[in-house]
Amino acid sequence: MAKKFLTSREENYSQWYNELVVQAGLAEQSAVRGCMIIKPYGYAIWEKMQQQLDKMFKETGHENAYFPLLIPKSFLCKEAEHVEGFAKECAVVTHYRLKNAEDGSGIIVDPDAKLEEEFVIRPTSETIIWNTYKNWIQSYRDLPILCNQWANVMRWEMRTRMFLRTAEFLWQEGHTAHATKQEAIEEADKMVNIYADFAQQWMGVPVIMGSKSDNERFAGALETFTIEAMMQDGKALQSGTSHFLGQNFAKAFDVKFANKEGKEEYVWATSWGVSTRLMGALIMAHSDDKGLVLPPKLAPIQVAIVPIFKGQEQLDTISEKVNVLVDKLRAKGISVKFDNRDNQKPGFKFAEYEMKGVPVRLAIGARDIENGTIEVARRDTLSKETMNFEGIEDYLEKLLVEIQDNIFEKALKFREEHIYKVDSYDEFKRLIKEQPGFYLCHWDGTVETELKIKEDTKATIRCIPFDSPEEEGVCMVTGKPSHKRVLMSLAY
Amino acid sequence: MAKKFLTSREENYSQWYNELVVQAGLAEQSAVRGCMIIKPYGYAIWEKMQQQLDKMFKETGHENAYFPLLIPKSFLCKEAEHVEGFAKECAVVTHYRLKNAEDGSGIIVDPDAKLEEEFVIRPTSETIIWNTYKNWIQSYRDLPILCNQWANVMRWEMRTRMFLRTAEFLWQEGHTAHATKQEAIEEADKMVNIYADFAQQWMGVPVIMGSKSDNERFAGALETFTIEAMMQDGKALQSGTSHFLGQNFAKAFDVKFANKEGKEEYVWATSWGVSTRLMGALIMAHSDDKGLVLPPKLAPIQVAIVPIFKGQEQLDTISEKVNVLVDKLRAKGISVKFDNRDNQKPGFKFAEYEMKGVPVRLAIGARDIENGTIEVARRDTLSKETMNFEGIEDYLEKLLVEIQDNIFEKALKFREEHIYKVDSYDEFKRLIKEQPGFYLCHWDGTVETELKIKEDTKATIRCIPFDSPEEEGVCMVTGKPSHKRVLMSLAY
Numbered sequence: 001m002a003k004k005f006l007t008s009r010e011e012n013y014s015q016w017y018n019e020l021v022v023q024a025g026l027a028e029q030s031a032v033r034g035c036m037i038i039k040p041y042g043y044a045i046w047e048k049m050q051q052q053l054d055k056m057f058k059e060t061g062h063e064n065a066y067f068p069l070l071i072p073k074s075f076l077c078k079e080a081e082h083v084e085g086f087a088k089e090c091a092v093v094t095h096y097r098l099k100n101a102e103d104g105s106g107i108i109v110d111p112d113a114k115l116e117e118e119f120v121i122r123p124t125s126e127t128i129i130w131n132t133y134k135n136w137i138q139s140y141r142d143l144p145i146l147c148n149q150w151a152n153v154m155r156w157e158m159r160t161r162m163f164l165r166t167a168e169f170l171w172q173e174g175h176t177a178h179a180t181k182q183e184a185i186e187e188a189d190k191m192v193n194i195y196a197d198f199a200q201q202w203m204g205v206p207v208i209m210g211s212k213s214d215n216e217r218f219a220g221a222l223e224t225f226t227i228e229a230m231m232q233d234g235k236a237l238q239s240g241t242s243h244f245l246g247q248n249f250a251k252a253f254d255v256k257f258a259n260k261e262g263k264e265e266y267v268w269a270t271s272w273g274v275s276t277r278l279m280g281a282l283i284m285a286h287s288d289d290k291g292l293v294l295p296p297k298l299a300p301i302q303v304a305i306v307p308i309f310k311g312q313e314q315l316d317t318i319s320e321k322v323n324v325l326v327d328k329l330r331a332k333g334i335s336v337k338f339d340n341r342d343n344q345k346p347g348f349k350f351a352e353y354e355m356k357g358v359p360v361r362l363a364i365g366a367r368d369i370e371n372g373t374i375e376v377a378r379r380d381t382l383s384k385e386t387m388n389f390e391g392i393e394d395y396l397e398k399l400l401v402e403i404q405d406n407i408f409e410k411a412l413k414f415r416e417e418h419i420y421k422v423d424s425y426d427e428f429k430r431l432i433k434e435q436p437g438f439y440l441c442h443w444d445g446t447v448e449t450e451l452k453i454k455e456d457t458k459a460t461i462r463c464i465p466f467d468s469p470e471e472e473g474v475c476m477v478t479g480k481p482s483h484k485r486v487l488m489s490l491a492y
Numbered sequence: 493m494a495k496k497f498l499t500s501r502e503e504n505y506s507q508w509y510n511e512l513v514v515q516a517g518l519a520e521q522s523a524v525r526g527c528m529i530i531k532p533y534g535y536a537i538w539e540k541m542q543q544q545l546d547k548m549f550k551e552t553g554h555e556n557a558y559f560p561l562l563i564p565k566s567f568l569c570k571e572a573e574h575v576e577g578f579a580k581e582c583a584v585v586t587h588y589r590l591k592n593a594e595d596g597s598g599i600i601v602d603p604d605a606k607l608e609e610e611f612v613i614r615p616t617s618e619t620i621i622w623n624t625y626k627n628w629i630q631s632y633r634d635l636p637i638l639c640n641q642w643a644n645v646m647r648w649e650m651r652t653r654m655f656l657r658t659a660e661f662l663w664q665e666g667h668t669a670h671a672t673k674q675e676a677i678e679e680a681d682k683m684v685n686i687y688a689d690f691a692q693q694w695m696g697v698p699v700i701m702g703s704k705s706d707n708e709r710f711a712g713a714l715e716t717f718t719i720e721a722m723m724q725d726g727k728a729l730q731s732g733t734s735h736f737l738g739q740n741f742a743k744a745f746d747v748k749f750a751n752k753e754g755k756e757e758y759v760w761a762t763s764w765g766v767s768t769r770l771m772g773a774l775i776m777a778h779s780d781d782k783g784l785v786l787p788p789k790l791a792p793i794q795v796a797i798v799p800i801f802k803g804q805e806q807l808d809t810i811s812e813k814v815n816v817l818v819d820k821l822r823a824k825g826i827s828v829k830f831d832n833r834d835n836q837k838p839g840f841k842f843a844e845y846e847m848k849g850v851p852v853r854l855a856i857g858a859r860d861i862e863n864g865t866i867e868v869a870r871r872d873t874l875s876k877e878t879m880n881f882e883g884i885e886d887y888l889e890k891l892l893v894e895i896q897d898n899i900f901e902k903a904l905k906f907r908e909e910h911i912y913k914v915d916s917y918d919e920f921k922r923l924i925k926e927q928p929g930f931y932l933c934h935w936d937g938t939v940e941t942e943l944k945i946k947e948d949t950k951a952t953i954r955c956i957p958f959d960s961p962e963e964e965g966v967c968m969v970t971g972k973p974s975h976k977r978v979l980m981s982l983a984y
Contacts, residue, residue: 031567031623032560032611040555040639047556063532064539068524069613069644069660070583073590075523077599087590091562092601093613094586096648098565098579107569109584109610118601119524121561121585121613131523141835147532152561152644156588168561343633 008289013233017284018162024292024355026279027162034160034167041356042279044300046170049278050150052202052297053172056194062146062174067128069152070119075127078252082126085219089156090120091167121154126220126271129175130249137177137267139258144187145177153275163280164237164492171275177267179257181246184268185223188244191272192225195240203278204295204407205229205285206415207239208438208487210463215447218271222246228462228487230415231284234436236462236489239281242272280492285411286380292357293380295407296400303329303336303396304353308346308365315340318364321389328393334400354379359403360396364389380407421485425476428488432457438489440468442482444475452477453488462487500781505725509776510654516784516847518771519654526652526659533848534771536792538662541770542642544694544789545664548686554638554666559620561644562611567619570744574618577711581648582612583659613646618712618763621667622741629669629759631750636679637669645767655772656729656984663767669759671749673738676760677715680736683764684717687732695770696787696899697721697777698907699731700930700979702955707939710763714738720954720979722907723776726928728954728981731773734764772984777903778872784849785872787899788892795821795888796845797830800838800857807832810856813881820885826892846871851895852888856881872899913977917968920980924949930981932960934974936967944969945980954979 006023007015021027026042038046054064070093077083097113100106122128129147136142150172160166174191178184192209199205207227217224221243228236247266250256256264286293296302305326307318322338329336337358339349346363353361363375374392377384380403387395418437422428428439443449443461454460464486473482498515499507513519518534530538546556562585569575589605592598614620621639628634642664652658666683670676684701691697699719709716713735720728739758742748748756778785788794797814801807814830821828829850831841838855845853855867866884869876872895879887910929914920920931935941935953946952960976967974 028624028627030560031564031620032562035560035562037560037624038558040557043556043558064535065532066530066535066662068522068527068529069646070524070527072523073599073601076590083590083599087592087599090588090590091585091611092587092590093583094601095584096582098568098575098582098584098612100579107565107575107579109565109586119583120590128523132520132529135520154561170558 006289006291009232016289020283020287020291021162024357026283026292029162032167034157036162036166036168038170038276041300045282045294045298046276046279048298048300049198049202050172053194053198053274054150056198057148057172057174060190060194062148062176064149065147066149066151067125067132069122071122071125071128073118073120075131076120078127079220079248081248082220082252086123086155090123091154091156093119093121122151123153123155124271124273125149125151125153125173126175126245126249126269127253130253130255130269133175133177133267134253134255137255137257140179140260143177143179143257143267144183146174146187147176148172148174161280163276163283166276169276171273173271173273176270177250177255178270179259179265179268181268184246184270185244188223188225188242188270188272191270192227192240192242195242195272195274196227198274199227199229199239199278199281200408202295202297203282203285204297204404204411205239205281206408206412208463208465210465210468210487212241212463213447213450213461213486215450216461218243220245220248221271222248226463228489229281229285230411230418230438230489231281231492232414233284234418234438234490236438236487236491237277237281237284238462238491239278240272240274243270245269245271286407287357290382291355293407294357294359296359296404299357299359300335301337301353301356301358302334302400303360303362304349304358305336305338305362305364306346306349306353307338307340308363310366314366315342317366317369321369322364325389325393329396332393332397334397350377360399378403380410423473423476428459428476429457432459432488432490436490438462438487440485441476441488442473442484443486443488444478444480444482446478449475449477459488459490462489462491498781498783501724508781512775512779512783513654516849518775518784521654524659526649528654528658528660530662530768533792537774537786537790538768538771540790540792541690541694542664545686545690545766546642548690549640549664549666552682552686554640554668556641557639558641558643559617559624561614563614563617563620565610565612567623568612570619571712571740573740574712574744578615578647582615583646583648585611585613614643615645615647616763616765617641617643617645617665618667618737618741618761619745622745622747622761625667625669625759626745626747629747629749632671632752635669635671635749635759636675638666638679639668640664640666653772655768655775658768661768663765665763665765668762669742669747670762671751671757671760673760676738676762677736680715680717680734680762680764683762684719684732684734687734687764687766688719690766691719691721691731691770691773692900694787694789695774695777696789696896696903697731697773698900698904700955700957702957702960702979704733704955705939705942705953705978707942708953710735712737712740713763714740718955720930720981721773721777722903722910722930722981723773723984724906725776726910726930726982728930728979728983729769729773729776730954730983731770732764732766735762737761737763778899779849782874783847785899786849786851788851788896791849791851792827793829793845793848793850794826794892795828795852795854796841796850797828797854797856798838798841798845799830799832800855802858806858807834809858809861813861814856817881817885821888824885824889826889842869852891870895872902915965915968920951920968921949924951924980924982928982930954930979932977933968933980934965934976935978935980936970936972936974938970941967941969951980951982954981954983
């Protein structure tokens with residue numbers, strides 16, 4: 001596996017990505033159209049993401065729960081915009097039994113086991129959850145409800161790519177219920193900030209936070225907040241969204257509460273989610289032509305140690321020293337793998353850890369033992385140096401922090417080099433093709449203009465950034481007044 | 493919620509269970525037939541189970557991965573016994589889109605979006621996984637594969653009960669591939685032992701390990717190992733199974749490997765799983781007429797502290813002392829809740845923690861502050877004592893261990909009092925009704941006899957216990973020779 005070479009990013013970015021996902025052992029296509037298999041190494045990274053996110057959710061008062069996979073068709077239809085948004089990509093369960101065909105031709109769907117009402121496999125769970133919240137909420141004392149669920153969901157996408165867009169994907173979906181509009185908006189805002197913190201501090205991926213335009217909002221939301229990350233081809237990847245749902249779902253499912261004055265009001269809602277799509281962002285933001293580059297905080301193996309030896313005796317001598325180091329590193333909470341396999345050459349192992357993005361690879365041979373040294377190779381910079389063995393554990397601890405920072409800084413620098421302000425639509429149309437990146441432009445705020453830009457250039461409004469300053473200008477397309485620049489880009 | 497009383501176990505065990513599940517906030521029925529909603533408190537217990545099991549799996553070399561939710565119908569059909577076992581309870585996906593009806597009558601399943609081949613929602617994943625392993629295995633060097641997946645599965649059961657038998661449930665399924673028969677059998681045996689350790693040491697539920705009879709084996713297995721627990725009504729609950737699958741799935745999916753001599757052989761397989769059914773076992777094994785009783789190792793809250801106060805000033809004085817205790821307990825890794833809500837009376841809180849099975853409840857009032865005391869109430873024995881506040885954290889640490897042990901010992905004693913040896917079938921038929929429990933009986937080893945017993949009494953052979961001694965006897969039904977007693981019981 002590690003012996004193969006990847007197509008370079010420059011040659012074909014999309015092919016590089018697909019090959020990398022497979023060769024690093026992250027995922028592969030399954031026999032089910034559009035569904036991937038997440039392989040152990042890929043899943044181990046996802047587990048690290050889950051653990052940290054789960055911790056951040058719990059620290060902010062959220063609890064996990066679990067709601068049904070299947071949603072009655074009638075539930076999906078209760079919120080008009082919502083069903084409009086999801087109807088076209090629903091897997092539908094119509095029967096509940098198979099049987100032997102009477103003509104002996106094999107196993108068939110039993111026509112007698114047709115469901116009275118069809119179910120869809122959840123594309124998202126607002127409807128089934130708000131139908132449940134109806135029973136949980138009577139009074140203001142029952143609020144807020146702050147639930148999250150880790151689950152699989154299904155959207156029957158026509159064009160799929162591993163991690164980025166798959167028919168089935170894993171995600172978390174938070175669903176909260178509040179007594180006031182203000183509190184719900186604050187919750188939606190809090191969660192998009194948690195997503196941004198996670199992306200930047202754990203994934204090492206800088207993101208731009210903002211609001212979606214009307215056209216790009218979640219089906220059923222009044223406001224969608226998003227984090228947008230730049231990939232190495234200059235395209236944007238929407239990496240997490242948090243929705244202020246207003247009272248739409250409360251009205252659709254008749255969820256009211258008695259306020260402190262005893263008056264009935266509809267409940268205010270939010271929902272927010274990130275998915276295995278984050279894996280796609282992680283891979284595409286940092287990796288290079290030699291394979292995956294992982295930030296230490298999410299690397300299943302942070303340090304790999306490769307012994308260079310001839311014969312068992314040399315290996316024993318090396319192992320004795322290495323085992324002490326392994327213990328010291330583990331005591332610091334660093335995950336280490338001592339790769340003492342004797343059926344693979346060191347070069348093979350080096351290539352494997354490079355492909356798998358292990359942040360630090362050590363090598364130690366007989367001469368190192370004599371000299372009291374060890375070779376330290378960084379995955380992010382591909383640099384190597386020979387260091388004193390003595391005290392190396394402290395150095396490695398600091399190095400992992402440095403690598404985490406460097407990966408983020410590098411991605412941030414790349415993004416800053418690829419953000420442009422443009423005021424002329426002709427220039428925009430030319431540049432978006434020639435130098436993909438993020439474009440800050442004036443826009444008149446209408447859906448018509450947004451759709452025209454998309455039709456002309458394939459670029460979309462990724463968000464109206466929270467930190468975009470007030471600035472008088474005119475829409476680059478229509479010349480109508482604009483007060484802020486918005487973020488436009490090609491996107492995944 | 494906590495103000496209600498439960499139906500007693502004696503009055504109606506089944507109703508007691510259903511009420512307890514709801515009133516303790518563990519789960520509730522959903523709008524989807526046979527599917528439950530796992531509420532935050534129930535899910536928190538499940539998460540604790542997951543964490544420990546996951547740790548035990550990883551310590552024995554297993555890795556997590558994720559395989560598709562949907563299984564092509566043709567895959568399910570490749571192993572004859574397997575499809576026979578699951579065909580009757582499959583949710584079937586036949587379409588991938590909804591649309592607006594042309595007559596304006598609403599949203600319908602789009603007849604143009606019919607799938608060429610139907611999918612079933614996984615009832616278990618042997619088929620999709622072995623179809624994948626085909627690509628992962630070429631040589632003995634690729635073996636063993638030791639994968640586990642945490643997932644939801646669906647079996648369209650007609651009669652459902654929360655946690656015990658639901659159409660959708662959460663579980664883990666391990667699927668391993670081995671070069672030799674011996675190694676696969678050892679793996680299946682290792683995993684049933686891990687399940688037994690978990691049940692006994694974490695859930696406090698004593699189990700009997702053994703092999704299933706031919707009639708009770710997993711569809712497609714050569715051997716099924718099981719752990720069987722006794723509930724308080726004397727019925728058995730199958731709590732986890734581990735299957736030696738032989739080469740059945742390797743043959744069905746043509747999975748071969750080149751052995752060290754370069755000769756092709758079929759791969760040997762195991763699979764093993766436990767599910768949210770464990771929650772049912774946990775609830776039914778220990779709880780009483782006042783509510784849930786949780787073993788400390790799985791309790792989301794191990795110690796609840798209720799202040800008895802009048803006015804803010806008293807609460808402040810109490811809080812000052814309690815906060816120090818809370819910190820000390822947390823430093824010991826004990827999960828504590830200081831319940832300083834001022835809108836509920838202490839009595840209400842006591843009843844709530846009783847219903848929720850919190851192992852230790854403390855109460856502290858103004859007089860305790862004066863006297864330097866605190867009230868300690870144990871959930872398992874319902875006993876209370878007033879203790880010195882000073883050094884209480886060390887006492888509580890030991891107490892939690894004692895409660896964990898006591899819960900197990902109590903369940904073990906109950907089981908030992910309800911295991912009987914019977915040699916006469918007439919007696920068996922009478923006793924199994926009058927005093928439900930585990931019956932160790934001689935059986936001739938045939939399916940016919942097993943089915944007759946089931947028809948006559950509803951009892952089934954739960955397992956052939958691993959530790960059942962060799963003992964010459966005759967089958968209680970047919971008088972044919974038998975060399976071992978087997979375990980018979982009514983079961984969930």
